[in-house]
Amino acid sequence: MKRTKEDFSTGGEVSAGYGSPSWCRGQLLGRGGFGSVFIAKLKEPCWRFPSIMAVKSENAASAPSSLMKEELVLQALRGCPNVVQSFGSDITTDCSGDSIYNVFLEFASGGSLFDFIKKTGSGTGLPEVLVRDCTRSILTGLKQVHDHGFVHCDIKPHNVLLVPTVNGYIPKVADFGLAKRHNVRDGSGVKGTHLFFSPEMVVFGIQEAPSDIWALGCTVLMMLTGKPPWAYTSKSELFSRIATETPTIPHHISIAAQNFLSCCFVRHSAKRLTATELLSHFFLLESDECKDVFIQESSEVSNQKYLGVKPQSQHHPSALPSFIPIPSSSSKEEKDIPAAVERTCYKQIHPLAIKGCQPPVTFTVCAN
Known part of the structure; x- marks a missing residue:
């Protein structure tokens, strides 16, 4: 037996x-x-x-x-x-x-990130400064996974563990039971937790590195709100919403956090930013750097939406270009999703060239 x-x-x-x-x-x-x-x-x-x-x-x-x-x-x-x-x-x-x-x-005496959200977030989410630090650590781990040619396939708060360090705890990516090699299909179809499925997984049955980024966005959203990324009553309803909608991004969080989530939730997987590119996102600036950053609304320039980013300091020069166009998605691009994904899981673009992202507002980030 x-x-x-x-x-x-x-x-x-x-x-x-x-x-x-x-x-x-x-x-x-x-x-x-x-x-x-x-x-x-x-x-x-x-x-x-x-x-x-x-x-x-x-x-x-x-x-x-x-x-x-x-x-x-x-x-x-x-x-x-x-x-x-x-x-x-x-x-x-x-x-x-x-x-x-x-x-x-490694023994993660701090438990899982999911447990930490339940215990500390009290149903309303974690402080944004804490979310930023956790996200940076998870994203760094995800970059390491992707750089070694793997797709995790089940990124979620339950699979992020808090490992003790001298100064506290560090979130680490864990549980690789569903992991697979990049661009390798084993015939078992898409794997993971349904709440964290990406549109290309539901619609086309494709699961590659961009799918991990979408799941990361769902994880960050849970940290910020204390709630699951989707509300649903059945599996079919959930898949229908994932196939046609994007998780609701709350308005009470900072514009930087809203834009970071928008980058994770780009529906066109070939245009979704990679882990390497997201690590340059201004939402993940160090806390002391963020004290010198202010965000202001900006009008359209030459009929284009843009992000204008100035160097923060001589010690921390901005990794972002000074002008980043953000074109709107077209229906033609959506029709080309299968071909784009078959051609490449995600294309290399300039860090923070946020093509396909539609931030909640047009804004400029400047440093004193």
Whole structure:
């Protein structure tokens, strides 16, 4: 009989591998579709492993198609500071003879970002300065994932973990059970959590790096509002809304935050900004830099909408061009979406050349 996930914590396990640390399984932290996560404590010090870790475990009979695949992705991302790190794996056998595949991970004592939003946001969202810092960290991790040729496929607050540091906690991208290689289709179709699906996933069944950016936008929206990005009563209604609408961007947040979300929610995936480009967005300026930034409305110049950005200081010169045209989307562009996506998942454009984005207002960002 196949063991239940709860049975993993009954104890009496013996390591079947060589070079693995001597450890014991602690309390259950959570369960997912690709394994259960427990605290793991070393019985004896080992220089390659921290004294307290998280261990993700699954019955070895099902692990080859799930947890082992996730470990391979984590091995490729080892050393990326904004991705939850893996310390290796082990196979244990219990007194019943069942084999358990275990992957050792960083212990995120701060829990998930979703839990933090529920506890701190009180249903109204987190302070924008905190959202900015979290977004910068998540986006940096997502850039590292994409730079290594992977698509995460399930970005959401539940899969961002708060890992302790000297100064507090750092949000890190976690849970790569659904991750895939860029531009590789395995025949299983789109994967992930329906609330965070992008238009191209629903309409065309295509899931690449731009889909992660859309999911990031949904995550940022949840941080700012404390609420899911969509309200719906059925799966068909949700997919219909994703296929034809864009999540509502609240007016009470800053114009910089509104524009950042607009960049994430560009419906044409080929025009959606990459993680690298979004890291240059002025919403993600350091807090002390933002004190010197003011936003003012600007009239149209030469009948074009634009963003005018002046250098902030000699120490932090603006990475943005001084004039960025923002053309309106056309129906022809929407019809060309399948061809554009088949040709390339996203095209390289100048950082913050926000083509296809329609910010709530036309504005200029200046620095004193």
